[in-house]
Amino acid sequence: MSHRFLSRSRPPTTALTDVTCRFPAGKVTAIVGPSGCGKSTLLLIMRGLVKASQGEVKFLYGDGKGGLAPGAPPRMATVWQSFNLLPWRTVADNVAFGLELAGMGAEERRAKAMDAIKAVELAGFENHYPGQLSGGMRQRVGLARGLVMAPDILFLDEPFGALDAQTRLYLQEQLSTLVEASAKTVILITHSIEEAIFLGDHVVVMTARPGRVAATLDVDLARPRGIDVQNDKRFGELFSEIYGLLRDEVRKSMLN
Numbered sequence: 001m002s003h004r005f006l007s008r009s010r011p012p013t014t015a016l017t018d019v020t021c022r023f024p025a026g027k028v029t030a031i032v033g034p035s036g037c038g039k040s041t042l043l044l045i046m047r048g049l050v051k052a053s054q055g056e057v058k059f060l061y062g063d064g065k066g067g068l069a070p071g072a073p074p075r076m077a078t079v080w081q082s083f084n085l086l087p088w089r090t091v092a093d094n095v096a097f098g099l100e101l102a103g104m105g106a107e108e109r110r111a112k113a114m115d116a117i118k119a120v121e122l123a124g125f126e127n128h129y130p131g132q133l134s135g136g137m138r139q140r141v142g143l144a145r146g147l148v149m150a151p152d153i154l155f156l157d158e159p160f161g162a163l164d165a166q167t168r169l170y171l172q173e174q175l176s177t178l179v180e181a182s183a184k185t186v187i188l189i190t191h192s193i194e195e196a197i198f199l200g201d202h203v204v205v206m207t208a209r210p211g212r213v214a215a216t217l218d219v220d221l222a223r224p225r226g227i228d229v230q231n232d233k234r235f236g237e238l239f240s241e242i243y244g245l246l247r248d249e250v251r252k253s254m255l256n
């Protein structure tokens, strides 16, 4: 698939060229790449918000396995980089927003929202407003809003990008546990090589813009993974391999 942004006032920008990748069901695929290489564009295309200039995205329909009804399209949810909480709605009402749009009754959506709020350890804050929460808590509300939809595919765009290092580590651990418990298909966009290895089953490494897939690596580290997996020799090897692939691309992206 390729994508070029056209503009009346500026020359066209080729964001992606000949990107071919597979995202295996029930696995976490992390996408890393230099800034501006087209990661978010790829996500927008996969979510159907931007139409690729060339090529297409195919989702495999349910075969009755993995909780997917036969022949049913996968349910999808996205946790966006700017988690876009509605400031005038409480945490519970923010989390339940998608269910409300889907027409679910008040009682049921409140119960589902509370389950998701508990899963991200925010019980007790359900009646708070976003303005009363820390950045890490708001990020967890964003995550709960994705989880509450019980998606078959969860897209995460830099879910912890704006957080301090300790909060980020803690949320990565929480997410790892949630993902392992749910066996969902997760597509994670991140700038962090450590995050990609810690959370991913596969890591797709992209080149500088126009983004292509430089390599796809399997993360052959056992699950469940705690953050101490970072001390594993294999973790270090994967880090070096990915950084080796990215190093020149990052330099190129700085000259782009």
Ligand SMILES: Nc1ncnc2c1ncn2[C@@H]1O[C@H](COP(=O)(O)OP(=O)(O)OP(=O)(O)O)[C@@H](O)[C@H]1O
Pocket (backbone or CB within 6 Å): 005, 006, 007, 013, 014, 015, 033, 034, 035, 036, 037, 038, 039, 040, 041, 042, 209
């Ligand atoms: N709507 C748009 N119109 C024109 N160009 C765009 C548009 N959206 C993105 N681009 C350009 O396409 C390229 C890819 O952008 P994209 O946001 O997908 O990259 P990214 O890898 O997600 O970046 P980052 O890691 O910094 O978030 C960039 O050069 C960007 O400036």
